Amino acid sequence: MKRKPRLSRLLDRQTISTLLAGYAPLLGSAVSLSLVDARGRRLGGQVELDETEQAQLWERVCQHKAFIAPTRDAAAWPITIAGQVLGMLLMTGKLSDDLDVSAPVLVFSLETLATQAAAKRAIAQETLDRYREINVLYDIGETLGACVELDEVCRLVLDESMKLTDSLRGGVMLVDPNSTETLLGPVNLTLAASVSPDRLSGSVLEQALFIATQVIHEGKPQIVNDFQPEGLGRMPIVCAPLRFQENTLGVILLVEKTNQGDFTAADEKLLLALAAQAAGAIENARLFESLKKQRDEIATMKNYMDDIFASIASGVVTTDMDGNITTFNQAAESILGLTSRAVLNRPYQQALAFLNDTALPALIDDVRKHDRIYIDQEIAPCLPMRGQVYLSMSLARLQSSSQEPLGVTIVVDDVTEAKRFERERRMVRRYLPPELVDSLPDNLEELKLRGERQVITTLFADIRGFTSFSEEQSPETVVEVINNYFALAEQAVRQRHGIIDKYLGDAVMAVFNTPLLETQDHAWDAVTAAWELKRAIKRYHDEVGPTWRMNFGIGICTGEAVVGNVGAIDHIEYTAIGDAVNVAKRLQENAAAGQIIISRSTWEQVQTRVRAKPLTPVTLKGRRTATEIFELVGLAPGQDPSS
Secondary structure, eight states: OOOOOOHHHHSOHHHHHHHHHHHHHHHOTEEEEEEEETTSOEEEESOOOOHHHHHHHHHHHHHHOSOEEEETTEEEEEEEETTEEEEEEEEEEEOOTTHHHHHHHHHHHHHHHHHHHHHHHHHHHHHHHHHHHHHHHHHHHHHHHTOOOHHHHHHHHHHHHHHHHTEEEEEEEEEOTTOOOOTTSOOOEEEEEEESGGGGSHHHHHHHHHHHHHHHHHTSOEEETTOOOTTTOOOOEEEEEEEETTEEEEEEEEEEETTSOOOOHHHHHHHHHHHHHHHHHHOGGGHHHHHHHHHHHHHHHHHHHHHHHHTSSSEEEEEETTSBEEEEOHHHHHHHTOOHHHHTTSBHHHHTGGGTTSSHHHHHHHHHHHOOOEEEEEEOOEETTTEEOOEEEEEEEEEOTTOOEEEEEEEEEEOHHHHHHHHHHHHHHTTSOHHHHTTSOSOGGGGTTTOEEEEEEEEEEEEETHHHHHHHSOHHHHHHHHHHHHHHHHHHHHHTTEEEEEEETTEEEEEESBTTBOOTTHHHHHHHHHHHHHHHHHHHHTTSOGGGOOEEEEEEEEEEEEEEEEEETTEEEEEEESHHHHHHHHHHHHOOTTOEEEEHHHHHHHTTTEEEEEEEEEOOTTOSSOEEEEEEEEEOTTOOTTO
């Protein structure tokens, strides 16, 4: 039974996001779109519905398999592939009147892409099944070629036929070579090999012989799923002729399947292929030439399938039991920076010497000796052509169809980029609350961590008098006090949608409206964060003694900066660089304890919502002209976000 395909496996998130973003304007000026799969997971877009409402829409879409519009501002459209509803397109907002014209185009695009992806997956599965069949037939041909005794050949043919078709019972019947009857008349058949002969006796054998005779006369296989001998119930039968050149040597007759199902055209096809090889083995006089031809044909097809297998993205390396490399596909060449010509038929310890200092040799030895299986074992070698990389390796014993050990199979995946993304994600966790980290996109490139020019607001806050305080207190007390003040600062910043960029001794730097956490009203967020910090310190002073009472001097500036990762590969920090950042630092240096100084650029953004008084312009360090500054003395009535 085929599993229902999943929409998430047919469409990638980037494609979904691109389509939704492109089509949204066509559906209305303020329309939001999302694509939801059958499990209720959002694969792309911005529509968020509560679980009950979304479940009700899904039930109606599945029931009607048609456009659903419960309100003028919300609609859903099923995504149907091969008659199955795999997801739905959610639309909210002010929808256009021609929704029934523009929306189907998007739905058709999504369904077309998903259908094409499903077709590719089906072709890949069919190719894999064919590859397995060819390998089974190839192994059977190899085994038959080594047999010379007729009884042994017939028994082997029957065993492999039953395995190949999942049959319960069967027999190999051969035409008596001394028979004088023509193929148009009765045929003398001999039961050369059988399983459960008692069930193939009496009326069963008699009726089965009739079918076998018919197959011999026509030279074509037959499936009789309604075969029902008297007193024994229904017993499906498949029968294939053993034909060698123009002669029919006998038949392979199989009765009943292990799953109590019917024989299929696929069973017939496999059985006919096996029968062709078996006939060559049975015809001992022409065994060598006939079997060699068939084996070579299968080997050619096997090599063709091996070429397809070699094109997969994972590197595949195999060794024999002596450790010599026998397979090295194109992906392995790309990942390890070596050509197959340079490594094939050489001991892996020599050909892949740069991996000898990793865990790989021990893993190969353990697999070869103890038949262990290892999945996703990571190593970090230094490759001659690429430098340090991160590789994930899976190892298992390579063996024949008869379970004979042939060597070791190694599947190699380059996870260097994945490691880099994980490292960046860990870095991001330092700056954002857990609930925001969990909502980040899978591809952090979307966050433009490498550096993005953006208008931000920067806040610097320095604890005034902390240097003299630390000279008079124990190190333990100094750490406890500074952590208390930093905790107040972090809480105030995060409450107003900012991130703590770094701690600089007894100072803290915070930024608002970074690509990690974008906000439109970032100047207001920074100002209210500073004001809340000031009030939090006042509450803190009420709880501690005079010695521990200190205040921040705070500077705030709004302006353009470059925001992103800065540093060497082993030590990267996410920060902001630009003149506006420098100005915020200089304003903080000019602020007294408990004073909040803001730049004119910040004041212009918040002037109607704060009480601020202009101060005498100052010439900041590193600047030639005087800078206009303002002192924040309060928030305008009705503007306090905490009230």
